Amino acid sequence: MKLIDNNNExxxxxxxxxxIEELKQFYKHLVVYIVVNTFISLRKIIxxxxxGETLNEAFFDSSTFIVWFFWGIAxxxxxxxxxGFDLFMGKNxxxxxxxxxxxxx
Numbered sequence: 441m442k443l444i445d446n447n448n449e450x451x452x453x454x455x456x457x458x459x460i461e462e463l464k465q466f467y468k469h470l471v472v473y474i475v476v477n478t479f480i481s482l483r484k485i486i487x488x489x490x491x492g493e494t495l496n497e498a499f500f501d502s503s504t505f506i507v508w509f510f511w512g513i514a515x516x517x518x519x520x521x522x523x524g525f526d527l528f529m530g531k532n533x534x535x536x537x538x539x540x541x542x543x544x545x
Contacts, residue, residue, distance in 0.1 A: 480507055
């Protein structure tokens with residue numbers, strides 16, 4: 441009985457450790473997303489200002505936000521995965537399918 445308890449405890453520990461790694465990766469990705477996109481946007485705005493555009497024109501140029509948008513899609517998808525909003529074949533899907541196939545004769 442004690443062996444089973446230790447095995448369950450170890451599985452829970454490994455699952456928690458994996459979850460922490462997923463969270464760390466997400467937060468690192470989010471920080472890189474913000475820092476890199478801020479830098480890119482500031483460079484584009486400054487370049488546009490140097491080309492004679494007004495601050496309003498330089499800031500609201502569509503090319504300033506295109507990287508934010510597409511990279512942001514990747515961030516949102518990763519957030520869905522990490523925080524449990526799996527869109528397709530999520531974490532529970534595999535376990536449910538295994539149980540279904542095991543019960544099938």
